[in-house]
Amino acid sequence: MSMRLLNTELRRYFSRRVMVGGLLAGLFIVLGVNIFQLARSSTSPDLNDALTVGVPQKCLVRMSGPTPIYSGACVDGLANGPFEGQVEEHIDHGGRSFGVGVNNGAELKPALIERAQDRRLHISATFSKALKIIGAPMVFLSILLASSFLAADFGTSIGTQLMFEPRRRLTYLTKTLAVMIGAALITLALAVFAFALQYIGSATRGITTGMDGHWFGLRLADTGRIMLAAAIAAPLGLAVAALTKRTVAAVGMFFGMYIVLGVLGGTSWGRPIAKYLPINSLTALAVNEFGPNTNWFGIRTMLGALMVASIIALALTALTSAWFERREMR
Amino acid sequence: MTAAISIEALTKTYAARGQQVRAVDGLDLEIPQGGIFGFLGANGAGKTTTIRAIVGHMRATSGTIRVFDMPVPKHLPSIIDRVGALVEAPLFFPNFSGRKNLSLLARSRGFPQERVDSVLATVGLTDRAGSRFATYSLGMKQRLGVASVLLKDPDLLILDEPANGLDPPGILEMRKLMRDLSAQGKTVFVSSHILSEIEHTCDRVAIIARGKLVRTGSVQEILSTGTTSRYTVKVPGDSAVRDNAARSLLAAGWSVFADEHGEMLVDVAAERAHEITAHLANDGLWVSELAPVARTLEAAFLELTADAQGGAQ
Known part of the structure; x- marks a missing residue:
């Protein structure tokens, strides 16, 4: 494959106006995730309403007017301790329920449970979460940027381009490689941007400890995985747009695939089909969720996700390049 | 000397609204190297279909086409740098500037970027080279199309209705450009349905009607044709x-x-x-x-x- 041609296609890919919109959308998502994490960055304790009975005095932290404030850690530690008799009620505290027993028919009393919260931005813990959140949007951004690349060509300059490079299959495959590299580079750029924001946020309003070589290795692997998902998604968007000559068809198809995924996944006969929808494996890859207890049907390993998505992308690229070679330009 | 373009028994049919349309019907044509060759025909006569087949945008149903004695489209890649073509409306990325569009095309063939400015000057687009293609008038788009053809400095220029959208001074410039190129020894194959344009510009012409060759020869030979x-x-x-x-x-x-x-x-x-x-x-x-x-x-x-x-x- 000609490097000169690849270089040209990459320039063409990155020079489009949609790229500005796409990058802005990506930056906005990354920024949104960081702003959310930054807004939650605090060490103040949470107070949760509760109804209690028979909580020993040692757990009392202080009074808020007539309402006792108990230490959450202390109450949690009681677990099955001081309560006797039948458990009547469960009160949820921050996602964790604990039993409040009826002790000899004693009356339930309102109280506040205080739990120490450390939600400070801690890059070594929160960056992997940020990457996980931006993973799936990166897949869609990749599809959008790839599908708009060739669909725009068909209405405009493809005939002129073919007067300079008439080897159509080569032209299509070079465009495919360009959108894959382009998607991976954009994902990398946004991951670096996310890292920069996380570091600045952690340094100013959080904690920056724990960033050792091992951690960097793991985050590089995370980034590489999302880049891979975006890179595999790109030729899918390109192929569908080439076949339909419509960007919106490709984007709509992959968005619609999520709905189909939900419908098929809800049926016993549909689950094996859902497993092989490319968006299933691509999203599993992007968000790093594999195994039977995830939302991604039948995708149990990263290698499995990679294989399913890659085989579909390869098959669709081969089919589309053959069609592109024979297509008449009118 | 081999012909610039040699067409034998070219036929092209395609389906339109459930019917088979024969756009080109057993066309034989030979365009010698050098000079300006006019390709005349009414709208729908098969001119553009023939040109599309020559440049590989369409596949012939039957017949053969040779460009510089090489069968096309099979060997088009090996002679593509010798052939420049403007087929119907010039097509470029609408949101790129004229210069950016040409620059990318030049880069894909490894042509020096100075060549871009040179051809832009030749077609008189230097002042608007930085503007988006979408903002160009029809005439300016046509000029950019011609500039893209000149970018390769080809031996054979195929121009399909090059005067489309040009104002009278633009038409005169186009006529002069074609003559200059011809004087440099290049072959200019120009299709048009504007007969006065062809008459004033071309050395030889071919007339087609309903996909068939009606007559070919020098302009003088064509003018002396007829019984009355x-x-x-x-x-x-x-x-x-x-x-x-x-x-x-x-x-x-x-x-x-x-x-x-x-x-x-x-x-x-x-x-x-x-x-x-x-x-x-x-x-x-x-x-x-x-x-x-x-x-x-x-x-x-x-x-x-x-x-x-x-x-x-």
Whole structure:
């Protein structure tokens, strides 16, 4: 494959106006995730309403007017301790329920449970979460940027381009490689941007400890995985747009695939089909969720996700390049 | 010397609205190297389909096309740098500037970027080179299309309706450009349905109608084609005398017309022109002038394609 041609296609890919919109959308998502994490960055304790009975005095932290404030850690530690008799009620505290027993028919009393919260931005813990959140949007951004690349060509300059490079299959495959590299580079750029924001946020309003070589290795692997998902998604968007000559068809198809995924996944006969929808494996890859207890049907390993998505992308690229070679330009 | 383009028995059919349309029907054509070759035909005659087949945008249903003696589209990649083509409307990325569009094309073939500015200057687009293609007028788009053709400095230029959208000065510039290129030894293959344009520019022409070759030859050969010529006939005297002469000729079966100035025109085979004077003299009318009217390519074209057009109707 000609490097000169690849270089040209990459320039063409990155020079489009949609790229500005796409990058802005990506930056906005990354920024949104960081702003959310930054807004939650605090060490103040949470107070949760509760109804209690028979909580020993040692757990009392202080009074808020007539309402006792108990230490959450202390109450949690009681677990099955001081309560006797039948458990009547469960009160949820921050996602964790604990039993409040009826002790000899004693009356339930309102109280506040205080739990120490450390939600400070801690890059070594929160960056992997940020990457996980931006993973799936990166897949869609990749599809959008790839599908708009060739669909725009068909209405405009493809005939002129073919007067300079008439080897159509080569032209299509070079465009495919360009959108894959382009998607991976954009994902990398946004991951670096996310890292920069996380570091600045952690340094100013959080904690920056724990960033050792091992951690960097793991985050590089995370980034590489999302880049891979975006890179595999790109030729899918390109192929569908080439076949339909419509960007919106490709984007709509992959968005619609999520709905189909939900419908098929809800049926016993549909689950094996859902497993092989490319968006299933691509999203599993992007968000790093594999195994039977995830939302991604039948995708149990990263290698499995990679294989399913890659085989579909390869098959669709081969089919589309053959069609592109024979297509008449009118 | 091998022909620049050699077409043998080219046929192209395609389906349109459930029917098979034969756009090109057994076309044989040879375009020699050098000079400006005009490709004439009415709208829908098959000019653009032929050009698309030459540049590989369409596959021929049957027949062969050779460019510089290489069969196309199979060997198009090996001769693509020698061929520049502008097929119908020039197509570029609308949101890129003219310069950016050309720059990317140049880069794909490894041409120096200075060449981009050079061709932009040649077509007079330097001032607007930085503007988005979408903002260009039809004429400017056409100029950019021609610039993209010149980018490769090709030996063969294929221009499909290059005067489309150009204003009169632009048409003159285009005509001059084609002549300059021809003077450099390049072959210019230009299709058009504007016959006066072809007549003033081309050395040789081919006329096609309904996908078939009707006639090919030098412009002079085409102009001298036909069985009748038109003559201006003047008789001394007032309009009454002229009317008498016209009535006399009409009565004798001649085809008599009046031009926009009221002058009498008669269609007659060249070898029988003298019979006009003899006939009028017999009626006591003396001819003061009997001059052939210069024949236009348009007249020749209409006469040559009359059968095909009639068949089409």
